[in-house]
Amino acid sequence: xxxxxxxxxxxxxxxxxxxxxxxxxxxxxxxxxxxxxxxxxxxxxxxxxxxxxxxxxxxxxxxxxxxxxxxxxxxxxxxxxxxxxxxxxxxxxxxxxxxxxxxxxxxxxxxxxx
Amino acid sequence: xxxxxxxxxxxxxxxxxxxxxxxxxxxxxxxxxxxxxxxxxxxxxxxxxxxxxxxxxxxxxxxxxxxxxxxxxxxxxxxxxxxxxxxxxxxxxxxxxxxxxxxxxxxxxxxxxxxxxxxxxxxxxxxxxxxxxxxxxxxxxxxxxxxxxxxxxxxxxxxxxxxxxxxxxxxxxxxxxxxxxxxxxxxx
Numbered sequence: 001x002x003x004x005x006x007x008x009x010x011x012x013x014x015x016x017x018x019x020x021x022x023x024x025x026x027x028x029x030x031x032x033x034x035x036x037x038x039x040x041x042x043x044x045x046x047x048x049x050x051x052x053x054x055x056x057x058x059x060x061x062x063x064x065x066x067x068x069x070x071x072x073x074x075x076x077x078x079x080x081x082x083x084x085x086x087x088x089x090x091x092x093x094x095x096x097x098x099x100x101x102x103x104x105x106x107x108x109x110x111x112x113x114x
Numbered sequence: 115x116x117x118x119x120x121x122x123x124x125x126x127x128x129x130x131x132x133x134x135x136x137x138x139x140x141x142x143x144x145x146x147x148x149x150x151x152x153x154x155x156x157x158x159x160x161x162x163x164x165x166x167x168x169x170x171x172x173x174x175x176x177x178x179x180x181x182x183x184x185x186x187x188x189x190x191x192x193x194x195x196x197x198x199x200x201x202x203x204x205x206x207x208x209x210x211x212x213x214x215x216x217x218x219x220x221x222x223x224x225x226x227x228x229x230x231x232x233x234x235x236x237x238x239x240x241x242x243x244x245x246x247x248x249x250x251x252x253x254x255x256x257x258x259x260x261x262x263x264x265x266x267x268x269x270x271x272x273x274x275x276x277x278x279x280x281x282x283x284x285x286x287x288x289x290x291x292x293x294x295x296x297x298x299x300x301x302x
Binding site for chain 1: 141145152175184188189
């Protein structure tokens with residue numbers, strides 16, 4: 001049990017942030033949208049609340065930008081969008097990920113051809 | 115009913131906040147604001163009326179421990195370990211500010227020491243343990259050096275005839291006794 005969750009944590013580390021970046025690639029989204037969407041994936045997030053520290057780091061490292069927007073009906077929402085640096089980081093990840101995944105698939109025997 | 119919901123949320127946020135000691139103060143406030151906004155938005159968009167529904171939102175957010183752990187990991191800070199290693203055993207009660215670090219990196223250290231004393235006591239047994247282990251290890255090393263020095267002196271000084279005589283006194287006599295008798299029998 002502990003080993004399984006540790007494996008999930010290890011796989012999540014380094015990949016989850018690019019799932020976040022991809023979510024705001026074409027349009028800005030507010031925190032609840034991002035967090036809710038990732039929370040729907042059972043093996044991605046340990047809890048919805050753990051995404052907010054990640055959003056904070058991505059903003060501080062300059063890959064995301066955020067702005068609080070007043071909502072006509074409810075409380076203000078914090079919208080996140082991709083910066084130029086975030087966009088190129090996402091592109092870089094995409095090319096790295098494809099070759100990385102192919103290597104692992106080949107070595108571990110998880111590829112479709114294997 | 116509304117006050118009950120606010121109580122639950124306020125307590126939840128306080129629980130999270132208590133576990134964020136060690137995090138830079140602005141990140142700490144940012145996270146609490148994000149969580150508060152998340153809960154308020156969920157409540158508004160889903161028209162949550164009952165306390166049970168609000169608790170469900172909190173459960174989906176995760177335990178305060180899990181959120182604080184994620185925050186410390188993302189910020190590169192560690193909730194308890196640094197205090198265990200930094201706190202010198204000679205001044206366990208006093209707030210400790212690492213002199214080499216920039217002041218801005220650990221803004222809440224002085225605050226957290228004042229507001230949250232619990233993290234300090236667990237640091238004491240650990241550090242004393244380390245001090246004990248260090249003492250024992252150091253003592254063992256000193257004893258080893260002394261022994262090595264003693265043997266080196268003994269060997270270098272007299273090429274170790276004395277210890278041999280001291281340690282195995284019967285051996286030479288025994289062999290002498292064994293060797294001696296045959297010679298008389300051969301000659302006689």
